[in-house]
Amino acid sequence: MxxxxxxxxxxxxxxxxxxxxxxxxxxxxxxxxxxxxxxxxxxxxxxxxxxxxxxxxxxxxxxxxxxxPSPMRQHPPCKYHQWCGGCTWQNLSYENQVKIKRQLVEESIQHIAGIQKSTVCPVIESDSAFAYRNKMEFSFTDKRWLLPEELGKADIKPGFALGLHVPGTFDKIIKIDHCLLQSDTANRILRSVSDFCMGKKLQAYGLKTHQGLLRFLVIRQSRYNGKIMVNIVTAYEEENILKQLALKLTEEFPEVESVVNNINSRPAQIARGEREIVLAGKSYIQEKLGDFIFNISANSFFQTNSAQAEKMYKKVLEFSELSGKEFVWDLYCGTGTFSLFLAAQAKKITGFDVEASAIQDAAENARNHQVFNAGFIEGDLLHTLASVKEKPDVIITDPPRAGMHEKVVRLILSASPRRLVYISCNPATLARDLNILSEQYAIDKVQPLDMFPQTYHIETIVQLTKRSVDFVR
Missing domain, CATH: 2.40.50.140 (Nucleic acid-binding proteins)
Structure with a gap:
């Protein structure tokens, strides 16, 4: 132009x-x-x-x-809203949030997939608009980023801080003493850890100098029993001082059942260590979804909104319409939670994932829950799907944000299951894949589910049924 x-x-x-x-x-x-x-x-x-x-x-x-200002605007309850990238929709009422999320799903399916007649159901809302997260990750910094109202104040130092990132930056951390997305107990733990580290003059890891001990604080809390894991991620081992912190936390907070230290000595700024030391209590906490109890360790993936995750799994089970005779494929199965939920109503389930650790966890979860009709295969879907002899009657697919590779979509079409259930966290890539799947499948139901209130993120569950005659656009 x-x-x-x-x-x-x-x-x-x-x-x-x-x-x-x-x-x-x-x-x-x-x-x-x-x-x-x-x-x-x-x-x-x-x-x-x-x-x-x-x-x-x-x-x-x-x-x-x-x-x-828009009539939709409201005063955000969090004092960090303007500067923290965690929940940018606090200036919208929750009612308006879910309306807009439904519209985003509708528009993606209509404009990207080119499917005009699908009906998008009302969003399954979160029971809690705040304090819904079971995991929060905070960063230590040696150069605190000051908010405008903090500049020039003699009692506020620009050095050590524990908090969250300014949106779009990797090195700007604002000091946070209270996050509305986690429980009050977790917030008190956040402040206690910050006070202890400042009192002991522990050094935060510098992103430019690569010097210093403290990197991340990760707090996980079970909805099932309220128990808490505190994970302190450091650049090197300093067990004596960290055991003092662990003792303080377990004495001060009876909910703390696990305190661990992950050691990440690499430059990569990730809250995952090469090794782990248990400082106090167990190496895991437990969470319950449906009839299943899961051991959650420091580095385990688990949905961060437990209550909504349970609703999602139940909706996937409903959309699968299993009778007990079906062979089911669970693509991008992760630790096997969908497989476990579906197993009792299927003849056999095969889960696929590229991550070896996830497949190991899935197999262990199945053994722990005495699920004997589920098996798991590690490897790239482009190669592993062809290795299964039994053709699927139902396929469950829960790909990452980027959606499915087009060749995987074509493999699904070749497998020709009578039903598909697609779970997506990105309406745009969902719609792109539905555009191809709609050549052979009709979209029966589209169900958005709000896993992350106060943000633009939305999960969508789609039920598709094999057409008797291929669709001609």
Whole structure:
């Protein structure tokens, strides 16, 4: 597009009316059908913004001023809302959040998949809009990033801090003493750890110097019994001082059942260690979903909203419509939670995953729960699906955010199960894959489920049934 044809200039400042939100949370404005994305805006806002990026089909702009706020706007309850990237939709009521999430799913299926007739069910809402997370990860820093109101205050030092990242940065950490997404007990533990480390003058790991002990604090809490695991991730071993911290936590908080130290000596800034030391109590806590009790260790993957996860598993079981005679494939099976939920109503389940550790955990979970009709295969789906002799009657697929590789989608079509259940955390890649699957499958039900209130993220469960005749567009 030539310079003259662009409706906006790079660096130009314009007034915009925000029509709706895109998946990702940015507001959408239009200038003669040319789309402009503006973060930190809501439908109904009238704003002034500066164009920062321009492409032939869209532009991005930075919010300068809210000229007239949307009627949807509310005061966010968290004092860190403007600076922390954890929950950007706190300025929307929960009622409006779920309405917009349903619209995002509907629009993706209509515009990307090209499927106009599918009905998207009302969102299955979270029982709790706050304090729903069973896991929170906080970062230590040796260079605290100060909020505007903190600048120039003599009692606030820019050094050590424990908190969360400023959005879009890896090295800017704001000090957090209370997060609304975790329980009050977890917040008290957060403050206790911070006070202990500052009192003992322990050094936070520097991202530039690669010096210092403390890297992450991870707090996990079971919805099943309220028990808590505290995982302190360090750059090297310092068992004596950390055992003092573990003793303090177990004496101060009876809910703390496990304190562990993961040691990550590598430069990569991840909250996972090469080895682990149990400082106090057990090496795991337990969580219950349905009739199943799972041991959750420090590095285990587990859905972070336990209550919603249980609703999701039950909905997948409902959409599978099993009679006890079916062979089921569970793609991207992880630790096998879907397989366990479905096993009692299927003849045989085979789970597939590329991660060896996940397959090992899945097999162990099946043994622990005496599930004998589930087996698990490690490897790339492009190679492993062909190794199974029994053709599936039902396929469950729960791919990562990027969706399925097109060749995997084609393998599913070749396997020709009578029913598919697709679980997705990204409406756009879901719609892309549905566009291909709809060649042979009809979409029966589309069920959004809100796993992460206060954010734009949405899970979607789709039931598809094999057509008697292939669909011609």
């Amino acid at each position: 030539s310079e003259a044809k662009y409706p906006v200039k790079r660096g130009g400042e314009y007034d915009f009316d925000i029509d709706k939100l895109a998946f990702g949370g940015a507001g959408i404005a239009r200038v003669d059908n040319y789309v402009v994305f503006i973060k930190d805006t809501l439908p109904g806002d009238k704003v002034k913004a500066r164009i920062t990026r321009r492409k032939p089909s869209f532009a991005e702009a930075r919010l300068l001023e809210i000229i007239k």
